[in-house]
Amino acid sequence: MATNTEAAALLARSHRLGADPRNTNYAGGNTSAKGTDTDPVTGGDVELMWVKGSGGDLGTLTEAGLAALRLDRLRALTDVYPGVEREDEMVAAFDYCLHGKGGAAPSIDTAMHGLVDAAHVDHLHPDSGIALACAADGEKLTAECFGDTVVWVPWRRPGFQLGLDIAAVKKANPQAVGCVLGGHGITAWGDTSEECERNSLHIIRTAEAFLAERGRPEPFGPVIEGYEALSGEERRERAAALAPYVRAVASQDRPQVGHFDDSDAVLDFLARAEHPRLAALGTSCPDHFLRTKVRPLVLDLPPSAPLDEAVARLKELHAAYREEYAAYYARHAEPDSPAMRGADPAIVLVPGVGMFSFGKDKQTARVAGEFYINAINVMRGAEAVSTYAPIEESEKFRIEYWALEEAKLQRMPKPKPLATRVALVTGAGSGIGRAIAQRLVAEGACVVVADLNGENAERVAEELGGSDKAVAVTVDVTSEEQIVGAFKAAVLAFGGVDLVVNNAGISISKPLLETSAKDWDLQHDIMARGSFLVSREAARVMTAQELGGDIVYIASKNAVFAGPNNIAYSATKADQAHQVRLLAAELGEHGIRVNGVNPDGVVRGSGIFAGGWGAKRAAVYGVPEEKLGEFYAQRTLLKREVLPEHVANAVFALTGGDLTHTTGLHVPVDAGVAAAFLR
Known part of the structure; x- marks a missing residue:
């Protein structure tokens, strides 16, 4: 052609x-x-x-x-x-x-x-x-x-x-x-x-x-006092604080991925007196309302309202929105109409802060937001020269629940196992973390690639398909402030977080008498303390979302096995292993599952091994460094070398939907080390 x-x-x-x-x-x-x-x-x-x-x-x-x-x-x-x-x-x-x-x-x-x-x-x-x-x-x-x-x-x-x-x-x-x-x-x-x-x-x-x-000036009317946009930093702080609660509102029927937009067009619309009337009229062009739902949910509070008050009001408005949408469906549905697809909003507008849009993946969520900005532009133009008058509600219903539209939806491919899930992986700039991020994206998740090395994180995020699939954050897991910042970036990028992998790590291989307090503190700060800080912030977001979640610790065979010249590393891995048990017991009531993976001998592609750990372990075992992977393989029951993707497979097995009733488990990925058997 x-x-x-x-x-x-x-x-x-x-x-x-x-x-x-x-x-x-x-x-x-x-x-x-x-x-x-x-x-x-x-x-x-x-x-x-x-x-x-x-x-x-x-x-x-x-x-x-x-x-x-x-x-x-x-x-x-x-x-x-x-x-x-x-x-x-x-x-x-x-x-x-x-x-x-x-x-x-x-x-x-x-x-x-x-x-x-x-x-x-x-x-x-x-x-x-x-x-x-x-x-x-x-x-x-x-x-x-x-x-x-x-x-x-x-x-x-x-x-x-x-x-x-x-x-x-x-x-x-x-x-x-x-x-x-x-x-x-x-x-x-x-x-x-x-x-x-x-x-x-x-x-x-x-x-x-x-x-x-x-067109007349100010077609949306005068500015409402107190509804002006917050400053840039205040706006993003408020948006990040609200995001998990807003995602809960948009995900009652089915989980959704989110997108945040605080462009001038959105903020000006929400600051003006006519925005409640116009938003209630909904969009008109079929392409618009098929993406944005018949109308948005609008928070009717100024941005200065206390957060708990805003969250409570959001829940009240959501209940009313669902009732109104069900009534809209009942008013127009025919005996042969498709079943109601869900009564949650696709667009949530927050004056002074911006717009949250939602969809089955990041691109769908982002495009829904773009369409609502189109709708704002349409309303501005119509109000400037006349009065905005979209098509009748009955006509909107005929298109939204059109048999041809339903047939198109039924032809869509089946969602991947991790579709709509947002993951944050620490230490994802190389090695095991990179392999985990790759597998999660391949299975449909959006991924926040968190790493101390920002360049590596950016490179991996780009490999994964760019901002609709993955975003990079530079984070030192020993810093509470940076961890909080990483989760803010995650909720602003994708609406929330559902799956966290504590993978960031370091290892210094020394005998007891050569291990300094600094060696001990560094490893415990990164892995034991860092995992605790990441899990704590993850729990805050997950409980606000009310969608459950998964926290996975990449621990080690050394959490169980007593090997030589490895006191600081093995002790901190044991700390991580017990965090799994403790958090599984505490977070289960919120539907949050906490599990661990115990790898061993992952040499190829490993940042830890490349950073000197491999040479030291090879010296301990008396083999050339380049043969260390083969050495580890030969001491296993299966005689197979463990690669980063094998660890990633275990993470997916724990989070991909088949082990829905499993928590507090440690999965060995060591090709069989009898001394590290858990029971």
Whole structure:
């Protein structure tokens, strides 16, 4: 397909349009091109349409994201169209219009592109266009803004009938270059790809200029005294303190990953007098409210309110939100409607602080927040020139619980075992910690890569896929302040923490008489004290979230086995091992499981061994350092070398969902050392 000049031009145009958020939101809108290609069956020309398929994003659209359809068959569907009451049946009919194998599934908007008599069509969701589309007198304002070159199309749910409506509007208005779709967005067309793109940008930029020139100042009303934004540092402190409680609110039906945004657009909206009214009206564009839920939850307290008061009010508002959402579902559900998917908010707004958004993973949560900022921009534009008037609640329900939307959700791949879980791994910049972080991300978790070496932590976080998968924090686990800071970074990045791995460690191998108090204190500070401090902070976050959690200690075979020349290291590992038992007993009532892993002889990739420990242990056992891993393997029952990924496997086994009733356990990962058997 990409070798076809029209399809190639379509991809290039899509990338340009999708690269600018003023033109459309992430994964929003679709573009198409019509042209001819060779029919491999007849060898003759065949008229085709290439259109962005279901899902995907214009800015990153590839050939595989296009659906290719035969125009003769697509247009022939008008002859068998059963009417608006059965228009959903036409989506399945698109499959019979496909040309060849591969490509994306045709989206609900395919008819809009295929039935409009233009070689190139863009359907986009620009904030400026939706502002006109959602204004109470949007039709009048559209005429004032564009004259007769852009035509108003009243709200209709996306589908085959909307495609027929737009086709009729274009035919009746040959002078028009596009239309504004009430409550929804814009559509533009052209004879060439360049003309279509030019028309799209003309509509978007003209609407922007119209809103700026005609708009009244302060469309959200005056600032509410006491609701102004806190200073940057105060704001993040407050957000971090609230985050676990907010995540509990968003995760009652099912756990969610969070994202925090304190951009100027959000803070200004929440400081203004009209924000309660506008937030209650909800969003309008289907792409918006499918991501953000029908409306957000808004904390109705100033940022100066005491934290415990804010948390208590948040819980009261959440109970009311759930009741209201259940009533919304009951008002509009039909006997064949999909079951209610959950009554928790996807967007929580906190005046003076910012916005928390939630989803099944970090990207979904982040994009939900981006969509709500789009909605704020839409409300600002509509209120500047008119009154914001989104589509009716009943229409929102029809789309949210649309059978086609439900089918799309059912086609989504099954979540990975650790999906929605947020992990913090100490000592994750190398060796065992890095392997654990890799395994947790591979199983669906978001990971905070914590390490004393910030460069190593950044490198690992980048390896894991960047900020939607992992973030890096530089932390010395002997510092209470730095540990608190690491957890603040975690809750601001992902909403909370569910899984903590105490892996940071150091070892100094010396006989008793050569072990100084400094050697003893250093190892105990990092591993015994450090694990205690990390676990204490983890427990604070986990209990606030009310989602349970896991704390895993990477202890050692030496916690049990009495080896030579190792008093400080082995004693601190024994301390860690007993912390597991103590915390398992104390935290069980909160659903927090505490378990340990006892590795031995993990030489390859180990930061500890590379830092001199390996040479000292090799000297103790009288073997070359490069043979130390083999030496350890030969003294085991299984005669196998233990690698970092084997320890990571044990962490996953403890946290991946199968051992839900296990706590206080230590799992040996030592290839079998009889002297270290626990029982």
